[in-house]
Amino acid sequence: MSNTVLQSNKQNAHLTFKANRGIGRHDWLRLTPAYSVHLVKQELEQHDPAQVVLDPFSGTGTTGICAAENGHDAILTDLNPFLIWLAKAKSYNYSTVETSNARAKLAEVLSIAEKLDANKLWIPPLHNIERWWGSAQLKALAQLRAAIYSLAGGKENDLLLIGFCNTLIKVSNAAFNHQSVSFKKAPQAALLDIGDGKEVFVSFFRDVEKIIESAEIPLDGAVSVVEVDARKILTPQKADIVITSPPYVNRMSYIRELRPYMYWLGFLEEAKEAGELDWKAIGGTWGTATSKLNSWADARAIPIKDIEPLTQKIAAANDKNGNLLSVYVKKYFYDMWEHFESVHKVLNPGAQLVYIVGNSSFYGHVVPAEQWYGELMSAIGFENVMIETIRKRNSNKALFEFAVRAEKA
Numbered sequence: 581m582s583n584t585v586l587q588s589n590k591q592n593a594h595l596t597f598k599a600n601r602g603i604g605r606h607d608w609l610r611l612t613p614a615y616s617v618h619l620v621k622q623e624l625e626q627h628d629p630a631q632v633v634l635d636p637f638s639g640t641g642t643t644g645i646c647a648a649e650n651g652h653d654a655i656l657t658d659l660n661p662f663l664i665w666l667a668k669a670k671s672y673n674y675s676t677v678e679t680s681n682a683r684a685k686l687a688e689v690l691s692i693a694e695k696l697d698a699n700k701l702w703i704p705p706l707h708n709i710e711r712w713w714g715s716a717q718l719k720a721l722a723q724l725r726a727a728i729y730s731l732a733g734g735k736e737n738d739l740l741l742i743g744f745c746n747t748l749i750k751v752s753n754a755a756f757n758h759q760s761v762s763f764k765k766a767p768q769a770a771l772l773d774i775g776d777g778k779e780v781f782v783s784f785f786r787d788v789e790k791i792i793e794s795a796e797i798p799l800d801g802a803v804s805v806v807e808v809d810a811r812k813i814l815t816p817q818k819a820d821i822v823i824t825s826p827p828y829v830n831r832m833s834y835i836r837e838l839r840p841y842m843y844w845l846g847f848l849e850e851a852k853e854a855g856e857l858d859w860k861a862i863g864g865t866w867g868t869a870t871s872k873l874n875s876w877a878d879a880r881a882i883p884i885k886d887i888e889p890l891t892q893k894i895a896a897a898n899d900k901n902g903n904l905l906s907v908y909v910k911k912y913f914y915d916m917w918e919h920f921e922s923v924h925k926v927l928n929p930g931a932q933l934v935y936i937v938g939n940s941s942f943y944g945h946v947v948p949a950e951q952w953y954g955e956l957m958s959a960i961g962f963e964n965v966m967i968e969t970i971r972k973r974n975s976n977k978a979l980f981e982f983a984v985r986a987e988k989a
């Protein structure tokens with residue numbers, strides 16, 4: 581394996597989700613683990629638009645939309661049903677009839693919503709919901725949701741629902757700071773001043789308007805979005821390029837940030853479903869996913885030279901959680917190994933892959949995810965594995981983000 585390390589000591593925020601603000605469809609719904617449009621476009625530059633792009637961990641669909649904007653056909657896969665819905669809606673080519681229907685429906689929703697008796701409406705069974713929204717905001721959200729769901733069907737309804745997701749997070753008291761969700765102590769003063777939730781309607785109107793405007797710009801390529809586990813990928817056709825960013829080995833559960841949307845839109849009905857879904861996700865630790873780790877064991881020896889000694893050090897480093905975290909790290913790489921085996925089967929010869937991934941640190945022991953990806957790829961038969969450092973992650977001197985490249989022979 582050749583290791584071309586372009587040490588980058590800069591945080592390069594233009595290579596993170598922050599860069600996607602204000603960029604059309606990419607800005608429809610913010611998700612912290614999304615990567616940057618610039619990063620994907622840079623990768624696509626060298627490729628012929630006739631080549632099919634695959635993102636097996638597609639999240640909000642950044643790769644697919646960039647690919648389609650550049651004229652490629654793309655296949656997106658993920659296992660979170662909300663993200664599948666979102667990526668489908670973001671990568672759909674809306675006709676002029678559909679966008680004008682969306683505008684008419686937006687006006688209709690606002691007029692229906694204000695007439696609904698908010699005290700009789702459904703609100704989601706989200707734990708401690710009063711920490712998320714003040715009562716006026718909650719009522720206005722319940723009115724908007726009920727009004728949207730009262731509309732006759734049509735693809736344009738998705739544009740309203742995505743606007744609704746934007747609004748519900750904007751008017752909430754939650755902030756997504758890295759690993760945890762934090763809540764402002766009291767509802768925002770500005771919201772309290774109005775007190776009747778009207779600002780929620782105003783925000784919804786603006787959010788949906790902005791989304792409709794960018795939905796009017798068509799995409800050149802076709803995007804298919806498939807709900808499937810990346811360890812058992814099925815695609816409608818073989819791909820020539822993989823550009824992706826899998827979960828990192830950092831115990832961050834996507835479900836944490838997605839919960840509010842998933843509850844409001846009915847993708848989650850009770851808390852235990854969140855844990856079940858996260859157990860299927862690579863690196864997931866939400867709810868029951870953590871307790872299930874206790875009884876997990878690898879069925880085959882993982883082809884990574886240093887995984888045993890390093891995970892033993894992690895296990896010994898802490899009496900309380902060391903063991904659990906060492907199993908967490910092993911299971912993560914076991915799952916990624918299964919993923920690399922699976923993706924190998926859905927690629928054309930000569931296919932080029934780039935995986936964006938960060939390393940992590942457990943009790944001061946750095947898990948070199950980029951090196952270990954390289955070892956797994958080589959073990960499966962991928963060639964020309966190369967690692968490039970693309971940015972520094974945060975103030976921790978040891979943490980970086982890498983592009984791990986390889987080719988299918």
Ligand SMILES: C[S@@+](CC[C@H](N)C(=O)[O-])C[C@H]1O[C@@H](n2cnc3c(N)ncnc32)[C@H](O)[C@@H]1O
Binds near residue numbers: 614863
């Ligand atoms: C870092 S995010 C990808 C973000 C994406 N690049 C974007 O711009 O939105 C990783 C994604 O992997 C998905 N994922 C985790 N485990 C998976 C699995 N076993 N199969 C398929 N997708 C999985 C998560 O649901 C999440 O959307």
